[in-house]
Amino acid sequence: MAYRSFSFIPTLSNHSLSDRFTQMDNLFSRLTGETPVSDTPVYNLLQKDKIHYELQVNVPGYNQNELDISVLNNQLTIIGNPKNKEITSSNEKNDIKWLHHGIEKRKFSFCLNLEHRITIHKANLDKGLLTLQFIYDIPEQEKPQKITISEHNKSLSALENNNI
Numbered sequence: 001m002a003y004r005s006f007s008f009i010p011t012l013s014n015h016s017l018s019d020r021f022t023q024m025d026n027l028f029s030r031l032t033g034e035t036p037v038s039d040t041p042v043y044n045l046l047q048k049d050k051i052h053y054e055l056q057v058n059v060p061g062y063n064q065n066e067l068d069i070s071v072l073n074n075q076l077t078i079i080g081n082p083k084n085k086e087i088t089s090s091n092e093k094n095d096i097k098w099l100h101h102g103i104e105k106r107k108f109s110f111c112l113n114l115e116h117r118i119t120i121h122k123a124n125l126d127k128g129l130l131t132l133q134f135i136y137d138i139p140e141q142e143k144p145q146k147i148t149i150s151e152h153n154k155s156l157s158a159l160e161n162n163n164i
Contacts, residue, residue, distance in 0.1 A: 041080070041108060051136045053118075060128035061105045067130065069123055071114065078110040078130070 044056040059067065059080055068079040082105040115136070122133040 040110060043110070051138070053134050053136065055112075055132040055134070057110060057130040057132075058128065059125070059130050060103055062125070062128070062130075064125055066105075067125065069120075069132070071120060074114045074116055074118075076112045076114050076120070076132075080105070080108045080110075082107065 042058045044054075046054040046056070048054060057078060062080055062082070066081055066083055068077075068081070070077050114134075117137050117139075118134050119137055120132055120134045124131045124133075
């Protein structure tokens with residue numbers, strides 16, 4: 001399994017240019033044996049507040065049994081592995097002809113390095129969107145501490161009352 005980090009390459013909106021990028025990506029992938037970048041699912045990364053974050057990964061057609069989520073040595077790995085090809089077998093029985101088949105379930109691996117303070121709180125799969133909620137946990141000793149300031153006159157009078 002090849003390691004992939006986040007890609008900051010923007011999605012190309014021009015279809016002819018995007019198709020050429022995909023073709024070049026597939027060619028280099030065949031030469032190197034690596035998984036094409038275009039096979040990596042698209043994702044959103046959201047910051048809800050100071051400690052709550054959310055990663056949304058687009059996995060259309062996958063069910064819970066076909067996805068594996070793990071964290072090892074602060075590396076989050078999401079693996080999609082379709083169990084069967086139910087689309088072609090069921091449609092051949094019903095004599096359905098595909099006019100366009102753009103949504104394909106392919107095996108993929110999505111890896112992301114996490115900082116040691118990040119913990120996955122919850123994972124949810126709904127309508128083709130895998131959502132991982134995680135927390136950036138700051139230890140109490142590393143959080144800023146509020147120091148109260150007392151008035152000078154009150155603290156002196158308290159000391160004087162204790163000495164008498």
